[in-house]
Amino acid sequence: MDMDDVPTQQRNKLPDHLERQRTRVTCKADAPTHTQGFQYSGAFAAMGVDNSVSVEKFCNSFKIKINRLTEDDMEFDMIGVDASIANAFRRILIAEVPTMAIEKVFMVDNTSVIADEVLSHRLGLIPLDADPRLFDHISDDVPNERNTIVYKLHVSCEKGSQRLTVKSGQLEWLPEGSQLLMASAAQGEKQKTYTSFGQSQKNISGRSIGVKYKDITIARLGPGQAIELEAHAVKGVGKVHAKWSPVATAWYRMLPEVVLLKEIKDGEAEELVKKCPVNVFDIEDLGNGAKRAVVARPRACTLCRECVMGPTGEQVELRRVRDHFIFTIESTGALPPEVLFTEAVKILEEKCERVISELS
Amino acid sequence: MPPVMPGPDAVAAEGDPDALPVPTYRSLAAPVRRPVDKFELLPAFLKVRGLVKEHIDSFNYFITKGIKNIVQANNRIEARSDPSIYLRYKDIRVGEPSVQVDFRVETITPHFCRLTDRTYSAPVIVDIEYTVGKTHVVHRKPNFIIGYMPIMLRSYACVLNGKDEAELARYGECPLDPGGYFVVKGNEKVILIQEQLSKNRIIIDTDNKKRVIASVTSSTHEVKSKTVIVMDKEKIYLQLNQFTKPIPIIVVMKAMGIQSDQEIVQMVGRDPRYGDLLYLSIQECASERIYTQQQALQYMDDKVMFPGPGNVKEGRSKTLLRDVFVAHVPVENGNFREKCIYTAVMLRRMLDAILNSDTFDDKDYVGNKRLELSGQLVSLLFEDLFKTMNSFAVDRMNKNSDMARSSPLDFSQLIMQQDLITTGLERAISTGNWDIKRFKMHRKGVSQVLSRLSYMASLGYMTRITPQFEKTRKTSGPRALQPSQWGMLCPCDTPEGEACGLTKNLALLTHVTTDQEEGPLMNLCYSLGVEKLSLLSGEEIHAPGSFLVMFNGLILGKHRQPQRFAKSMRTFRQSGKIGEFVSIFVNEKQHCIHIASDGGRVCRPLIIADKGRSRVKEHHMKELRDGVRSFDDFLRDGLIEYLDVNEENNALIALYEHLDQDDVQRSSITHIEIEPMTILGVVAGLIPYPHHNQSPRNTYQCAMGKQAMGNIAYNQLFRADSLLYLLVYAQRPLLTTKTIELVGYDKLGAGQNATVAVMSYSGYDIEDAIVMNKSSLDRGFGRCIAMKKYTVTTEKYANGTISDRIAKPQRDKDGALIKQNMRALDEDGFVAPGQIIRNHDIYVNKQTPKAIPKTPGTTLTDRDYKDSPAVYKGVDGETTVVDRVMLCSDTNDKLTIKCIIRHTRRPEVGDKFSSRHGQKGVCGTIVQQEDFPFSERGICPDLIMNPHGFPSRMTIGKMIELLGGKAGVSCGRFHYGSAFGESSGNADHVDDISHTLVKHGFSYNGKDFLYSGILGHPLEAYIFMGPIYYQKLKHMVLDKMHARASGPRVLLTRQPTEGRSRDGGLRLGEMERDCLIAYGASMLIFERLLLSSDPYQVQVCRKCGLLGYYNYKLKTSFCSMCKNGENMAKMRMPYACKLLFQELQSMNVVPRLKLTEG
C-alpha cells in the first residue's frame, strides 16, 4: 500500500484487508489465519476506527434466526456476538444446565452377567423425561418428592425361556417414593423407606415422569436370571458427571463464506463444481456455451479445502464470518432445545449478576 | 513387456536382446491384473489347523504313536532271578479324562479342573500279561491303569476334541480358546516350544580358538553323544569326552578298519587339495607307527578317560567307537564302513570349509534348528518314568523273591505300587523342571503358567519359542533377524531386553513337524535309484555328478541323477504318497540331497507354481468358497505343499502370480506365497499397517498387546483366575486386519476406538502423556473391572478328625454385629456376593481350634476355637464388590473357599494407555468436555495426543489407522490394514481412504477445523483428528501408588520395611547418600539414616569400648565387660549398627568404640 493512500482513506472505515482480518477468519489450504481477531478496543485507533465493545453496538447488530427446530434439536444463527459469548452459551449448555439423572441404585437382586456397578452406570446414563426445573438440588441427603425421582426395575427371565433384553422402558416410575424398607428400624416405629415423600409426585409433575427413550438396552438376561432394583434420580449438572448434561452436544460453527477471487470459467468451473463434495458451487450459463462458477450454497461448506487445492486453489478463498455463529443444540430430551438455550441464558445472566454484585 | 513399466529390466532388454532381464523388485512383486484371490486359503488353513496345531499335533502324536513305541521298546520286564517270571505290556493307550472318586470313575472337563484345582488328566491304560509265582500260569489283565497323565486341551484324548461351539459352551469352555495347554492343579500350564540345534547333522563351525571344527550331536533312542572333529595346527583330531586327549583322525579311521591311507584320501575326495590338507595328519599317524587296526585301537585304548570296571582298557575304545562316536550311524555286525564314510564326509565338509570359507554352517540358520514341542517333552518324561517304574518293580520282585510268602507276588501288583507316573508327570508340568537323569536333561522353566491377561497374551504364549542358550550372553549373532526366518518366525514379536531376539514366536502359517516313519521312506529312496553305500568303493562315493543322499542325517547312498530323484520324490509328496512334511532339499554346494522326515522342523504351506503359473485357479477358490473343497484337498491335489526352511532354498517363491508372461524369470518361479502378511505372527498381526511403521514400534506393540485389558474368553466371568482385568466396554477395532478376523480378536477385543486429536493441549501432555476427556470417561471410556481371587483353605488336624470351621458372624443380643468388620458377611460366615467390601472387612469368618485335643474323638466346643478370619486388604476409599464365592474340596479333601472380589475402575491420572503402534503414554490430565476443542460437526475428541509422539517414532501406520478409522466411521465399512495388504486388497490404500474422506466432507488429509473449547475461537491450525484403537494397559496407578510417613519396621534391624506390599519406606540409597555428602547436607543424612530409620540408645563403656546395658533396678548403666558402671556413656546409633557389633562379638571379633568428648 502506498503512503499516499492513507490520507485519502475514509475515516471510520478500515482498509479492506484489515477489515477482512477483523471480521473474517481466512481458511488457507495449510492453516487458518487470523483466528483470534482483535480484542483490544484501541487496535485501530490510529486509523480512527473504534474496536470497542458496547451495548449499543451489540443491540444494533445482535440477531437470532432459527433455522430448524424439532423436538430434540435445533439450529439457529446467532449473529453479532463475539466468539467468547457464543462459547459461553455452549459451555453452559454442556456443563451447567441442570437435569435429572439416576444417581443412586439400590440393588435387591442382580443375577445377570452385568456387574452391579456397570449396571448402575448404564442406568445413570439413561436420559429421563423429567423437567429439572420442578426439582431442587438434593441437600443434606434427605430424599423427598422435591428432589428425588424413584424408579423401579424388576425383570426376570423365566427358566427355559428365551434370552431377554431389558430395555429402559421397563423402568417403572414410583411417584409415591421408594418401596424398599430400611433394614434397621427401631422397634415400634413405622418402617421407613429410603425416601420420605410428603405427597405424590404426580401432583408436582402433572404427567408421568418416564424415560425419554424406551428402547435403550440396559442388560440382557439369560434364563433364570433376574434384576430387581430401585433407582433414585437427582438433579445435577454436567460438570459433575456427563449424565447430567442436558445436551448430547451443543456446538457452533462460524458462517462459511466462499469467495471466488477471480472469475472461474468453463472447464475449470466444471472441475471446481465437481470437486466440492457438498455442492457449494454452481455453474452459471453465460450464454454462447460459456460457463462461470458461482458460489451458490456457502453455508454447506464443511471446509474440506478441496477447492483451495490444485490449480484453482489460488482463485478461491474460504472464510468464516467471525461474528456469525451457526449454533446447534442436540437435546437429550429432558427439555426441548429452545428451553435449554433460555435456561443457559438465565444461568449466564446469574453469573453476570454475581460478578457485578461481587464487584460492587 | 507392458509399456507402462519401463523398469531397468526393460531398458536392459531393449539394449541387448540376448541379455537375461535382471529380476527387479517390481517384476517379482507386482500382482497379476486379475489375481486369484488366494486369501480364502488362510481361513481354510486355520480352520483345519487351529492356531496352535503344532502343540496339539505333537501331543496327539505322542498319545497315539509315541507312547506305543516307548512301551513296545520296553515291553517285557522279568525277575532277575527267574526270567520266567515276567510281565509283558501288550498295548497301551490313553483313556478319557477322569478321576477316581471312592472307586467310582467320573469323567471330568477342563473347566471343572480349573475351578476345583484339579489336574485334567486321563488314565494311562495298559493290557498286560504276566505270570504269577513259579507256576508259569500266564494271566492276562486288560485295561490296567498304570497312572494318570495330564491331557492337553483339544487333543484327541480331550473331551473338547471335535466339539462345536454349542457343545463347548455346555462344557463351560470358550470356543475361541485354542487349547494346547494343560490344566495341572487348577493352573493352566503351557509347555513352551524349545529351540534346539538339530540333532544328527554335521555342523561346520569354528570354536572359540578359531579352529575349524565339524561337530555332530548324535541322538538316538538309546544314546546321546557329541562328536567333534577339530583341525588343530593343520592336523585333524577327534575329540570325544570319553578320551583324555584328541585322537588323530587317521588313527580313528584305521581303528575302524581302513588299512590304507589311499583309501582314506579316496573316501574324502580325489581333489589333490584334500590330500594336501590331510597330508600332515597322515604323517602324524605314520610317525606314531600305527599301521593296523590293532595298533590303532591299542593307541586309543591308552587314551580312554574312564577305564571300565577292573581297569580293563582293552577293547574299550572299540566299544566307544561303536556306541559313542557318531552314535546315530549304525554299526551292523561289526561293520564300521558306514561310520568310516560318515567320518570321511565330515572331513570333506571340514576341508571344504577350510578351502572356501563360504561353506561354513550357520548355527543360527533356522534350517539347522529343531523345535521341541510338548509332545516330545512329555514323551521323554513318560519314558523315564515308565522305565523307572519297571525297574522299581524288578527291584522289588528281586527283593521279595528271596522271601517266602504265602501268596506269590506278581508284577501286576508291583508296577502300580506308587503312582510314580501320575506324580512325576504332574510335578514336572506344574513346576516346569524337567530333570531327567536318564537323558541328561536338566531344564528349568519348560512349562509356564498360561497368561490370561488378555486373549492375545494367551495366544502369544502358545506360539512362543524359548531359546536353548543362556540369556546372559552378549552375542549378537543369535539375536539378529535371520533371513531364513522369513515366513516361519515372526520378525516383530520378540521381547525387549535380555531375551531380545532369542525368544521368538511362530508366524501365522508355520507348522512344526512331528516324526514320521523312516523305513518306508528309505525303501522308496532305494527303489528310486539310490545306490547303497556298501556297494560303493571309496572312490565312487564322490564321483562327479552324483550326489550323496542323506536321510535324517544318515548317509543313505548316492544318486547319479540328483535332480530327477528330487523331482520324483517331490512328485510323490505332492500326490500324497509320502507324508506332506517330508522335505527334499538338494544342496548343490555340498553335492548332497537331504531328505528329512524328523520332527521339529518348521515348515509352511506354499502354492505350487508351474513356470510361474499358480496351480491354484479361480475355480479351486470357488470350490473352497462353496465349501466343497477343504485345505487338505489342496494338499492332496498337489496345489499346495509344505516346504521347510531347507527346501525353501531350492524354491523361487514369488509374492504374487507373475504379471509378465514373457519374462524369462517367470519360468523359474516354483512357488507363490499364500499371503505375504503371514510372515507375521498372531500378536503382530493385530497391528494395522505394520509395514508403514518403524520396525521397533511393532516389536513394542507385540509386547504391549499382551498387557492390554479386554475380554479374555467367552467364559471369563465363570473362571477363577487369581487376577483378571476386563474392559467394561471392549470394542472391535475400526481399522482391522485380516489376522484380527482370523484369530478372533474382533470377538475378544482389548481396547476401544477413541477419537484422537493430535495436538498440544495444556502442558500436561509432555513425554507422551495423553489428555483425556472427562465426559468420555463418564460415559464409560477406559472403564475396567479388576477381579482378584482370595483363597481360604480350612486346614485339617489330627488325621482329619478336626478341622477349621466357618462361624456365623457373632452378634450381640440386639442382633447387632459384635465387630464392625463383619458387615460384609452373610449368615453362613462367608461374604455375600454382591456385597460391598471395604478395607479390613472379613470375607471368611474362619476359626481354628486352639489346641489339638490329646484324646481323639473329643468334640470341640465353641470355646476351643479361636478366630482366624480372612481379612480383606484393599485400598481405602475404593468400593469393591464381592463377585462370587466358590466352595470346593481340593484333592486332599480340604474345603477351599474362593472369593472373587471385583473392582470397577475408571481411568485416572497416571493410568497407562497405548495405541497399537508401540505408542504408550500415561493419562496426564483429565479435562472437562467443554474445555475440549470441538469440530465443525460438533465432534469432541476423547483424548488428545501430543504431536511430538510422531517425528521420532515414525509410526506412519498410526496416522493411516486414524485416516482409515475416520473413513470407516463416515462410510460405515470396517477398513483393513493387513500387513503388506495394499497390493492384494487386504489393506485399504491411503488414496482410497482419502477419497472416502473427501466424499464425506472431510479434508483428504484427515485434518479438521477445530474451535477452542476454552476461548471459542478457531484453532490456528487444522488438527489431525479421528478414531484410533486405544488399549488400556494393566499398569494402573491404583495398584502402584504408595507413600508412607511412618509405619512397620523389620523385626531384626528395626529399619523400615521394604516394598509397597509391606507399606515400606522409600530407600535413600547409596547414590542419593553420595549426593547429600557431596552437597554437605550432613544433618539431612543424619536425619534420613538415623532418626527416621532405626535410632537406638546404647550404653557404651568409655574404657573398654564395648556396649553395656542399663540396669533399670539400679537405675545405672553397667558394663558387663568391666563389671562396673563407672565409665558409661549414653549414645545414639542405628540399631543395625548395634546389631552388627553384637554379631561380630559372637564371632570373636571385638569392635571397640573409642569415644571422645564432643
Ligand code: SF4
Ligand atoms: S472447502 Fe470443501 S466444502 Fe467448502 S467449498 Fe471448498 S470444496 Fe466445497
